[in-house]
Structure formats: structure tokens, C-alpha cells
Amino acid sequence: MASFPLSLVSFSLTFLFFLSPALSTNSEGNALHALRSRFNDATNVLQSWDPTLVNPCTWFHVTCDANNHVIRLDLGNSNISGSLGPELGQLKHLEYLELYRNDIGGKIPKELGNLKNLVSMDLYGNRFEGKIPKSFSKLKSLRFLRLNNNKLSGSIPRELTGLSNLKVFDVSNNDLCGTIPVDGPFSTFSMESFENNRLSGPELQGLVPYDFGC
Template identity: 85%
Template sequence: MAPLSLFSLFPCFFLLLSPAISTNSEGNALHALRRRLSDPTNVLQSWDPTLVNPCTWFHVTCDSNNHVIRLDLGNSNMSGTLGPELSQLQHLQYLELYKNDIRGKIPKELGNLKDLVSLDMYGNRFEGEIPKSFAKLKSLRFLRLNNNKLTGSIPRELTTLSNLKIFDVSNNDLCGTIPVDGPFAMFSIQSFENNKRLNGPELKGLVPYDFGC
């Protein structure tokens, strides 16, 4: 039998050295998020892409089937942007990203997270419009987008979110009028304040003119 050449052993050698990236789609999605974020205090240091799934990572909570159901990254001193990869967390119920320095547009793909109950993105630098795709989040109860740089109008499609209990878009740059149908009938003035171009029945007497969009 002919002896194995040194070169024929190289592929096996490199396979042993190179880490196997997780084939778990949720782990891949979270690792993609990590690449988009600047993490000066190493909050995400436990996010090891070589693991089979991300359930052992800090700030990640899974259910009994090893599906990611909660992501807690609020007040973590992070900056950067979000991408469409987060839509791969199909079982996610709580997305907590509040009080960071995350900028850019809110990905419309977040509207595909059908199990989402709470979406807290307040206290960042998100810009652009509130995605109309959020109307697909039929389980959503808490939506806090206050203290950002959001523009455009409040999507009328959100009036179909019958489970929505808390809605806060204060301290942005929204315009147009405030919806009054569906759950919007019970939201307080404080949910909409400090949007200089926003008008509506709830704000009559406080904002005398409808500046439009």
C-alpha cells in the first residue's frame, strides 16, 4: 500500500483546527446580530458560534425545546444596527433592546415574529418609519418605541392589534394624526407626547394645528 502523502493529510488537519459553526438557525441569527453590534463591555462574550444552540449564552432564554424565546440586551451600552436575521428567531416572545445606542431603520422583517409579546426598543437612535409589518404581530401586548428618532405617521394597520395594552412612541419626530380605533382608544396622551408634528383628537387643545407629514 502506498504511503499517505503529507498533502493528503492537510484537509483532515484543517478540519480539526477550524471550529464548526453552528448549523442552528437561531444561533446563526444571534451571531449575525453580534457582528452588527459594538459591544465595548463584552456583554456578548459568551455568544460562542461553535455551540450546537445558543441556549447557554448569557442574556438568551430558551424554552424546553431549545427555542430562543427571550433576548435581554437592554441597557447594555451597545451601538450598531439591526438586520433582517432576527426574523429567524421564530419562537421569540420578548425582544428587549432598550437604552442602547442602536441606530438605523427598524427591520420590517421583525413583523414575522408571530409569537412576539413584548418589543422594547426605546431609548436608542432608530430612525425612519414604524414598520407596517408590525400589524402581523397579533400576540403583541407591549410596544415601546419612545425616545428615538422615528419619522412618518403611525401606521393605521396597528389598530388591528387587539392584544396591544401598552404603546409608547413619545419623544420622536412622528407626524400626521393619531389613530383612535382598536386599542388606540385607551392609550393616554403621554404615549404620543413630544412629537411636534403629530396631531389627533387626543391632543386637541395642545397642538392647535395638524402639520401633516
């Protein structure tokens, strides 16, 4: 009988071990499953996204590195509608976010600014509305930011001029207002990147307010 308590403790620990959420999934898998719940997937491109798997690295349209961290999400041109949520900010290792040419609407979550390793964000050709998040200024590795052909409004966040690695920036065909930044990488972007908005032209520092015309 003396061994009974020890056996009971061992059984209890084993039971808790198998119940542990960390063993049945992870935060990245949870984030992607939450994203899927926000999407309307008309052509079942997300049918492989099984939340019961240990990690999402076997799912289609998801790429992981050698440590099973999600580094790419490729859902461009996938006939998806719905919206994005703050859970995307949990994909801390993400380098490529490709959601272009779908029918995704709503606001762009400010939590995308937490994706410090992001190199490319392609959200063009959707129905995103509201402002461009100022939190994007934290994406110091970002090289490609394409937000064109949406319904974005407000001014271009001046904080984005601090993104020294930014090579491509396209916000054409939205409803943006104010002036166009001229500092940092913005000195190299062509005017085609800003066309078909309500922008007042390049910023004239000290002469007119940055959000002039908004």
C-alpha cells in the same frame, strides 16, 4: 476487496454528517451571531455568544424554552451600539425582544413583523430612525410596544389598530407626524404615549387625511 466500496460510502456519509451545518449550529444561532456582528459591544456583554456551539441556549442574555428555541433576548441597558438586521426575523419563537436604552441606530427591520409569538418589544431609548414598519400589524400576540425616545419619523401605521391584544404603546419623544389612530386599542392609550412629536392630534375620520401634517 468487495467490502471496500461499502466502507468508502460509509466513510463519505460519516464525513458529510460531521460537515452538516445543521449539526454545528442552527438558524436561531446563526441569526444571533449575525446580530452580534452588527453590534459594537464596548463592555463585552456578548462574549459568551460562541457560534461554534450547537445552539445559543447557553449564551448570556438569551433564554430558551424546553425545545431549545430562543424565546427571550435581554440586552436592555447593555451599552451596545450598531444596528439591527433582517436576520432577527428568523427567531420565530421569540416572545420578548428587550433592546432598550442602548445606542442602536438605523431603521427598524420590517422582518420583525415575522415574530408571530412576540409579546413584548422594547426598543425605547435608542437612535432608531425611519418609519415604524407596517409589518408590525402581523404581531397579533403583541401586548407591549415601546418605541419612545428614538428618532422615528413618518406617521403611525394605521394597520396597528388591528392589534387587539396591545395594552401598552409608547412612541413619545420621536419625530412622528400625521394624526393619532382612534380605533381598536388606540382608544385606550393616554396622550402621554404620543407627546413630543409633530402629531396633529387624534384622527378625525373622514374630515382630514390620516397623514395630515406629514
